[in-house]
Amino acid sequence: MKGLRAMVCVLAVVPVLLVGPDAFAKTIQWKMASAWPSGTQIQWAAEFFADTVNQLSAGRFEIKSYPGGKLIGPLEVFEAARMGTIDVAHASPAYWIGKIPAGALFGYLPFGMDPVPYLTWMYDGEGLDLYQELYAQYGFGYTAPCGILPPEDLAWSNKPIKSMEDFKGLKFRTSGYWGEILTEAGASVVMLPAGEIYEALQRNVIDAGEFSIPSMDETLAFHEIAKHLLVPGIHQPSTILDILVSKKSWEALPADLQEIVKIAAQVTTLRMLTNSISKDIGALESFKDKGIDINYLDPQIQKNLYQKAVTLLDAKAAKDPYFSKVWESQKTFRARYNAYDSLMTPQYE
Structure with missing residues (x-):
């Protein structure tokens, strides 16, 4: 009888050893609230970012995206992410010029740079370091550009x-x-x-x-x-969007998933630009036809x-x-x- 019990115990352990220690780990789930209305191109960027993270993590990490007003008010996302009420906010630095006057320099600026020079300054010039300094005093876990719009209608x-x-x-x-x-x-x-x-x-x-x-x-x-x-x-001429990640949520995220967030933010920035230009070409043609x-x-x-x-x-x-x-x-x-x-x-x- 003792031998039978020992065999049962061994067989019970084998499947766990075969599939590995992470097989039954729970999916990490984040809530992301944006400052954008549902159905708009800016909310498209928030949802594209969330979808990209979900796909790249192969099911280990899921971000659920909520448009402005669905979970919290559009102008409440900054404090909600800072306090950890939500895991991440999707907005624009220019939304906070009341508390951070320089936010417009990273959001939308009259006679600012077009998207290509703007992103060159941001990613390969002094921009990203200065951008991180913008939010340094607020204690976020991670902040990054996450979308850019081409020129608007005047x-x-x-x-x-x-x-x-x-x-x-x-x-x-x-x-x-x-x-x-x-x-x-x-x-x-x-x-x-x-x-x-x-x-x-x-x-x-x-x-x-x-x-x-x-x-x-x-x-x-x-x-x-x-x-x-x-x-x-x-x-x-261009409008930067960004993500603001709760310090608690960011520090709890494994290093490889942190890298996925960083990559997804950059991918979203590129794809939002090209997707917006493509749609804008059609819209301007439609306006002429009308x-x-x-x-x-x-x-x-x-x-x-x-x-x-x-x-x-x-x-x-x-x-x-x-x-x-x-x-x-x-x-x-x-x-x-x-x-x-x-x-x-x-x-x-």
Whole structure:
């Protein structure tokens, strides 16, 4: 009888030894809340990131993605990730300019860099170190760029905007530093949530407004109630999105899964850019087919507004040493990139 018992014990242990110690380990599950509305291109990036992590980890690690308002409010994700209420937030540094004025330099900046030079500065210049410094005081476990948008539409309006005079008295929906620049140009700036822009244009509560890239503006159907579209997106040539990971969640994650998070964030950044451009091409073609009047803002007006932007940003840099450090780094890199670009970009069309 003793021999039989011993054999049973051995047989019971063998399957465990054969499949290995991790075979019955539980899947690590994270909750990620974003600042983005469901169904938008920016929420697409959050979901792409989560899906990429899930696939690369082969079932060991699962991130469940929630759009803004589903789990917590869109503007609550920063504190929720910092306090560990959620594992990770997906948002943009520019959302926090109230507490971090330099956030706009890493989010969306009027007359900032286009995506290619921006990402070159970020990944192969001083950008990433300066970006980490942005969040250092808040005690996150890990932060990283996780998505970038190409240039936005400058304005949807009920009347054409073709001169600096046309900005004076214009009731314009926008936000951030661009709002300060337009105020300096004589516009009356109004801040509205994305979901209220359509009705405000329709009822002439505002004369003009901007929200995002052509494909997202198409989703919001602005072309149904505003027949004039102004480009290019000088107020937002590129928009960085990012992830903010709870310190507790990050430190509990095995090193190989931490690497998967890092890789997935970079993959998301690239794929969001190409996917957005592809969708924007189709959206602009659709606007033309629908008879939308698409106007390219006079370059001289762009130069005029650019000078206002530089004056504003220099003034902010004078009051904030960290802002100044980032702003100077970007200006230095941009000058070097422009010299490269002038030599290496063909001009045959």
